[in-house]
């Protein structure tokens with residue numbers, strides 16, 4: 001009974017230690033990850049729901065395909081992956097430590113035949129003298145040896161970078177550290193969004209699922225502005241933000257410029273410039289109407305979508321207005337408005353009037369010249385908000401991973417043995433990685449070795 | 455722009471180099487092999503010059519930035535790194551014949567870029583105005599180039615393994631005598647991936663660092679991110695395959711080929727077939 005139980009435990013343990021499982025997991029993770037790049041994730045767009053059959057939709061939803069990276073089976077794969085990593089390391093680490101702490105001081109016959117890097121010289125002096133000069137030689141050329149006497153032979157062993165054998169374990173540990181960072185972030189951090197109209201402040205942001213998250217302080221948007229390239233594409237948009245505590249600006253956090261790629265962080269919460277727009281609600285636009293025949297210009301104020309009647313009975317309706325007309329009217333720039341003008345008894349006419357191109361407005365051959373004077377509308381800035389206390393753990397893991405990979409791939413454990421017997425001495429070399437590079441080093445040492453006269 | 459002209463010259467040089475390498479493969483004349491390498495190096499020199507010039511031209515236009523901001527520029531850089539890595543392997547390991555299987559990747563990229571793409575220098579949109587762009591793109595593409603080289607070597611491995619497996623007389627003479635021994639090909643494949651894997655890892659990390667800096671999330675399962683992780687999984691599998699009985703040799707070579715196919719999909723396919731945050735989408739004419 002006890003033996004079968006034990007062997008069952010052993011079977012499970014062997015299963016979790018197996019590198020075949022690692023391959024299976026790595027390939028499964030690669031294959032299943034594809035699903036989430038092909039199917040939409042999160043909130044499904046209505047067009048997608050309309051074009052997929054209801055049974056498919058139901059099956060995919062059941063399987064968690066629409067949020068697959070958080071589905072129970074994907075997370076389970078990651079747990080098994082971590083278990084695999086941990087058990088494999090537990091199984092092998094002691095072996096590696098032993099390898100490092102108890103090196104092979106005495107080179108056996110079979111190992112001597114296995115190593116291709118070897119040279120021999122004839123020695124005639126007494127053992128004790130050979131030992132001294134060869135130990136000094138190894139110490140000068142490579143690293144100080146440990147001397148062991150065995151079966152009438154002297155074994156001089158020296159090594160370099162033995163600890164580099166731990167490199168892969170640093171890599172494996174780093175993966176777990178990154179997981180821990182990600183878990184901390186998902187348990188005690190959040191992602192949100194907020195839009196702030198110029199001149200106003202907020203103290204809560206909207207979380208992913210629409211909940212309001214209090215910040216514990218206020219953020220005031222002092223000003224917002226945009227620059228454009230000649231092509232009309234946005235070049236830079238910037239918010240000037242001030243952090244307020246109890247209604248007072250916090251020193252050092254007053255009038256901070258926030259642009260894309262230059263966020264603002266206060267008390268672990270970071271604000272990222274992400275979008276902008278015009279807060280059109282309730283704002284007025286100003287239009288000047290001048291009779292071509294001369295006479296007093298008439299100034300009107302109108303809301304977007306609303307109409308105003310001029311003193312001569314002409315109706316002016318403001319269809320829409322923009323702060324940058326370039327993408328609608330190539331060759332023009334700056335603020336502009338599209339208006340619909342209905343003269344008394346005539347059919348309505350629709351045209352664009354520009355703020356910065358009055359001569360264009362004048363060129364229209366009507367009795368009335370329309371000019372756009374701009375708006376009192378304020379801009380709002382759209383900010384992505386994030387709090388992630390686990391992010392430093394993630395970066396720590398990433399750093400460990402890069403260091404570990406460097407050690408694992410580009411450093412090697414190099415060993416040299418010198419075996420002194422009656423009448424001759426032999427030198428052997430071995431490296432855990434990059435045998436070719438070590439061979440050159442060994443050849444140089446061996447060449448000097450063969451010059452020795454002892 | 456003068457840089458365009460130099461890019462065309464480099465493309466042409468790679469074409470000639472490839473043809474000469476094929477002649478080397480067929481004729482086994484050492485001088486021909488040397489010519490193939492020298493032409494590739496000349497192409498690389500002109501290519502380097504052209505990238506430098508394009509960089510300068512962007513400053514002359516007043517929209518100065520490193521030439522790595524759109525699909526065209528990234529392909530040109532990708533091809534450059536492939537030839538650079540070939541030169542490294544050629545000079546260090548002296549297996550020139552690998553050029554016949556690696557230079558075609560560079561040529562393919564350059565030809566597509568020169569013939570099929572909008573080559574204009576564009577100003578940077580706000581999201582790309584960051585030094586992270588440079589770190590991210592350089593590490594990713596160096597990694598991709600190493601994988602391209604590994605893929606070329608793996609194809610050689612698979613061809614040689616297939617021919618020698620079926621017909622032992624092929625081992626004696628024929629085309630195969632030009633190929634390095636299977637053991638060497640396997641080792642070179644591993645070495646190329648040993649360069650590529652840490653670079654890809656750095657590429658993913660710099661991408662995550664940038665994403666975190668620019669919008670507060672280091673990982674959002676965006677298709678491009680996910681595909682880079684898929685590529686990473688495949689090469690991690692390759693690295694572990696070496697320690698697993700039954701996975702060494704042919705299967706490892708196939709993993710390397712599949713890994714490069716996934717790399718190409720990550721680089722191009724994601725933009726052509728899937729949607730996401732990355733900017734290399736709009737480059738094709």
Ligand code: HEM
Pocket residue numbers: 016017018019022026081082084085086088089092168171172175405408687690693694697
């Ligand atoms: C994606 C995740 C992983 C990465 C990036 C990774 C990375 C590596 C690297 C770079 C090596 C060194 C290869 C070489 O020396 O040539 C290695 C070796 C190894 N890995 Fe992983 N590994 C991962 C997951 C795992 C897991 C889950 C296990 C658990 C079983 C594992 C077990 C091993 C073992 C046993 C070795 C061989 C060590 C040796 O022979 O000295 N790895 N791994």
